[in-house]
Amino acid sequence: MSRVKRHLAVVACSGIVPLLAGCSGGSTVDDNVAGEGGAKAPTKVSAGYVSAIDQLGLPAGVEAGYFDDQDLNVKLADPFPTGVDALNALQAGQVDFVQVGTPAIAAAQKGIDLVLVGSYTGSASRLSIDDTMAVVASGKSGIDGKDLTTLRGKRIGVSEGSINHLYLLGLLKKTGLKTSDVKIVNTEPPDMAVALKSGGIDAAIVWDPFPITIAQQVDGAKEVLRGGGHIPFVGYIVTTPKYAAEHPDVVHRFLTARATADQWMRQNPDKAADAATRWLPGTKKAVAVEAMKHNVKQLDPRFSACNYLALDTVARLLAAQGNVKAGLDVNKYFRPGPILKVMAGNAKLFQDLPETPASAKIEDGYTFERAAAEKACPS
Structure with missing residues (x-):
């Protein structure tokens, strides 16, 4: 199927039912098995993602036809x-690829067979990047983003064990506060607006688009802090070791399509925001436009020593809080060969990204050593 046909078919569907659940149905737009003129059919691939703004590259890439360009017929799961749900589906063989962040750490320790073959969010040029994170405080809280000591004694809503919890830890560390200096209230992102409005929490720490929607929904609430480089933000394209070993060419083509989609989003954030309204249930255009301004800063699919360092750092932070076991060996889970091949053969897809420090560049077979990576990667 051509790129134009795929795009028009998806748009036609979204015109009838504006939510992804109405369009995907667990299938691609075109499930034809024979190509034109009896040509060999594209390789079928199944993939899954979480309904979040930073995971848009997968469905947007399908819509734009970038997987078609790589002769892949991608079937998207709802x-x-x-x-966690995405990783369970991967383990059960329901999908070939998923996009997952911090849950991959606990899953790996529990024995789920996985390898990281690329990134959907993060940075290969530095350690800490967190532009999609923000603190939204109630008007009565007295929290000042320019003086984080004002967090002392406040009730902070985060999802314990998730990236927003780690962001709070990063803020406290920079300010010299301890976790005992604040009251952590375990709150899921969809519940944060109600908790802030009712006074159950004084501030919500969460990822886009929730900071934007919470500020809109709660009178007097405002975003008091955005990003700041307090923590690494990690998000990986994940498959199983078996699939990666048996289908290296498919992995390469899949990552090429994803890198193409990422560059398109970096260069066309407003168009990407428009795509978000079709693929992320309930997303409004104005919210998507604002969120995409921050999201595109983290769309870096490359691998370097900085990505290994980011995962190791996040794992250590989670272990210190008792959320995962200590001692994760990140070398066991990275498979850099496929994305390094994409980087070498498609340099134009990455030319608009910050240059990776020379000492942080890696080759296939790289072994992570924390001390060396810390020297190589700007914080």
Whole structure:
């Protein structure tokens, strides 16, 4: 199927039912098995993602035809509620690829067979990047983003064990506060607006688009802090070791399509925001436009020593809070060969990204050593 046909078919569907659940149905737009003139059919691939703005590259890439360009017929699962659900589907063989962040750490420790073959969010040029994170405080809280000591004694809503919890830890560390200096209230992102409005929390720390929607929904609430480079933000394209070993060419083509979609989003954030309204249930255009301004800063599919360092850092932070076991060996889970091949053969897809420090560049077979990576990667 040509790129134009795929795009028009998806748009036609979204015109009838504006939510992804109405369009995907667990299938691609075109499930034909024979190509034109009896040509060999595209390779069928199944993939899944979580309904989040930073995971848009997968469905947007399908819509734009970038997977078609790589001779891949990608079947999208309906969006998963969480990364845990996505990983369970991968383990069960329901999908070939998923996009997952911090839940991959606990899953790996529990024995789920997985490898990381690329990134959907993060940075290969530095350690800490968190532009999609923000603190939204109630008007009565007295929290000042320019003076984080004002967090002392406040009730902070985060999802314990998730990236927003780690962002709070990063803020406290920079300010010199301890976790005991604040009251952590375990709150799921969809519940944060109600908790802030009712006074159950004084501030919500969460990822886009929730900071934007919470500020709109709660009178007097405002975003008091955005990003700041307090923590690494990690998000990986994940498959199984078996699939990666048996289908190296498919992995390469899949990552090429994803890198193409990422560059398109970086260069066309407003158009990407428009796509978000079709693929992320309930997303409004104005919210997507604002969120995409921050999201595109983290669309870096490359691998370097900085990505290994980011995962190791996040794992250590989670272990310190008792959310995962200590001692994760990140070398066991990275498979850099496929994305390094994409980087070498498609340099134009990455030319608009910040240059990776020379000492942070890696080759296939790289072994992570924390001390060396810390020297190589700007914080």
